[in-house]
Amino acid sequence: MSVDPPGRGLRGLRGLRKPAKKRPATAASPTGTTDEPPAPDAGTPSAGSVINATLYRDGHRLSTHETLADTFRHLRTTAGSMAWIGLHRPSSSELVTLASEFDLHPLAVEDALEAHQRPKLERYGDTLFVVLRAARYLDDPEEVDFGELHVFVGPDFVITVRHGGAPDLPAVRRRMEAAPELLDRGPEAVLYAILDAVVDDYAPVVAGVQNDIDEIETEVFGGDPRVSRRIYELSREVVEFQRATRPLNSMLESLTAGFEKYGIDEELRRYLRDVADHATHTTERVDGFRQALQDILTVNATLVNQQQNAEMRALAEAGFEQNEEIKKISSWAAILFAPTLVGTIYGMNFDRMPELHWAFGYPFAIVLMAVVCTSLYVIFKRRDWL
Numbered sequence: 359m360s361v362d363p364p365g366r367g368l369r370g371l372r373g374l375r376k377p378a379k380k381r382p383a384t385a386a387s388p389t390g391t392t393d394e395p396p397a398p399d400a401g402t403p404s405a406g407s408v409i410n411a412t413l414y415r416d417g418h419r420l421s422t423h424e425t426l427a428d429t430f431r432h433l434r435t436t437a438g439s440m441a442w443i444g445l446h447r448p449s450s451s452e453l454v455t456l457a458s459e460f461d462l463h464p465l466a467v468e469d470a471l472e473a474h475q476r477p478k479l480e481r482y483g484d485t486l487f488v489v490l491r492a493a494r495y496l497d498d499p500e501e502v503d504f505g506e507l508h509v510f511v512g513p514d515f516v517i518t519v520r521h522g523g524a525p526d527l528p529a530v531r532r533r534m535e536a537a538p539e540l541l542d543r544g545p546e547a548v549l550y551a552i553l554d555a556v557v558d559d560y561a562p563v564v565a566g567v568q569n570d571i572d573e574i575e576t577e578v579f580g581g582d583p584r585v586s587r588r589i590y591e592l593s594r595e596v597v598e599f600q601r602a603t604r605p606l607n608s609m610l611e612s613l614t615a616g617f618e619k620y621g622i623d624e625e626l627r628r629y630l631r632d633v634a635d636h637a638t639h640t641t642e643r644v645d646g647f648r649q650a651l652q653d654i655l656t657v658n659a660t661l662v663n664q665q666q667n668a669e670m671r672a673l674a675e676a677g678f679e680q681n682e683e684i685k686k687i688s689s690w691a692a693i694l695f696a697p698t699l700v701g702t703i704y705g706m707n708f709d710r711m712p713e714l715h716w717a718f719g720y721p722f723a724i725v726l727m728a729v730v731c732t733s734l735y736v737i738f739k740r741r742d743w744l
Contacts, residue, residue, distance in 0.1 A: 407446055407449060407452055408424070408425070408443070408445060408448075408452070409445060409527075410444040411424070411425075411428075411441070411442075412442050412443075412531075413429065413439045413440070414439065414440045414441075415436065415439045416438070416538070416542050417537075418535075418538050418541075419535060420432075420439060429443060430459050433515070439514065440515065440544060440545060441515040441516070442516045442548060443515065443517045444518050444520070444527055445517065446519075446521075447519075447520070447521055448471075453467050453470060460485070460512055460515055462485060462487075462517075463482035463483075463485070465480075466480065466482060466485075469489065473508075473521040474506070477490055477602060478605065479613060484512060485512045486509075486512075486549070486616075487508070487509070488508070488549065488553075488609070489506070489508055489509075490509065490553070490556050491506055491507075492504070492507055492524035492525040492602075493563045493599065493602060494524040495562050495563045495566035500566070501595060502563055502566070502595045502598070502599060504522065504598060505523055507520050507525060507552070508520075508521075509552060512545060513545070514544075516545045524559060525559050526559070527555075529555065530555045534547070534548060534551050543626065546617065546622055550626060550630060553610070553613075553630070554629070554633050557633050557637050560636075564643050564644070567595070567596065567599070568643075568647070571647060571650055571651065574588055574589055574592065574654060578654060578657060585658060589651060589658065593652075596651060597648065599644050599647075600644050600648060603637065603640050603641045604641055606637040606641070607634060607638055610630055610631075610633060614631065614634070617630065685738075685743040686744060689735075692734055692738070693734045696727055697730075697731060700723055700726060700730075704719075704723060
């Protein structure tokens with residue numbers, strides 16, 4: 359990034375306080391127009407891609423324009439001014455017009471059109487191209503909504519191309535307009551404010567994910583059968599969150615080094631280091647979330663296996679008890695079968711049967727049945743069937 363012209367650079371920022379992030383209901387411009395409307399939801403394109411195109415000089419708003427052509431014309435004819443253009447899902451023709459006017463690199467323009475980029479920082483001559491993944495936590499569905507933001511930063515312009523509902527750029531613009539001494543420092547200060555807003559917006563997401571993890575831990579030990587699906591879905595969100603936050607540390611280090619190389623004010627570098635500290639804290643928390651979810655998934659799998667083993671053991675015990683009962687029934691059936699067989703044979707009433715007229719036939723039959731039954735009883739008893 360080249361050093362800004364006198365009166366618009368970031369030198370002399372030392373001693374300035376970091377402006378408070380106030381969010382008034384509306385912020386009217388000197389021309390009577392209101393600031394950017396609330397960010398549309400992801401998947402719902404706005405009626406017009408140009409959300410806001412405003413010129414600033416000496417930290418104050420000069421004019422707001424409805425078309426890019428008016429913005430270009432006033433920027434070139436107003437000395438010491440800076441353009442801040444906000445777009446939401448622009449068409450290819452709009453980005454081509456911007457690329458032609460501000461000499462944007464074709465690769466950066468292609469990335470801004472395609473979206474679905476990982477966070478990165480690229481320098482093309484005097485222009486910085488920054489890709490950020492913003493996030494916001496949706497309370498009702500209890501999920502994380504990710505947006506994508508592309509930022510072009512040049513010597514006298516800042517262009518933001520937003521895909522999705524986050525971040526809240528109108529709040530960033532109001533914050534900067536409430537601190538003209540910071541806005542007067544040029545495009546780099548706007549880039550800092552955008553980075554700060556994106557990183558600060560991660561805090562509610564971290565809190566929301568932490569709350570979801572706490573609820574999942576309760577559900578795991580409560581035996582909720584739907585918890586496995588919720589763990590999987592939250593793990594996917596955490597992985598996406600990691601992809602959004604992990605590259606930030608190296609990006610901010612590169613940005614700080616570039617500010618030092620090009621003589622950007624030390625105070626702004628301090629601000630960037632503060633953003634880097636918050637980004638590092640967020641990255642560590644997100645890494646901890648992923649490890650925690652892996653541990654919870656392991657515990658849940660262990661509990662499910664224990665439950666399945668308990669059910670299998672109960673089934674085995676029930677089967678064993680049934681087998682014991684079957685053994686007893688079979689044993690008594692065999693014991694009772696012996697006298698039934700003898701009685702059946704000698705109850706056929708044939709005239710010519712051996713021992714039919716024998717005097718000791720009846721006592722012998724009774725003794726035979728008793729001996730067979732007793733023998734079977736002893737055998738089954740020794741085998742623990744009875």
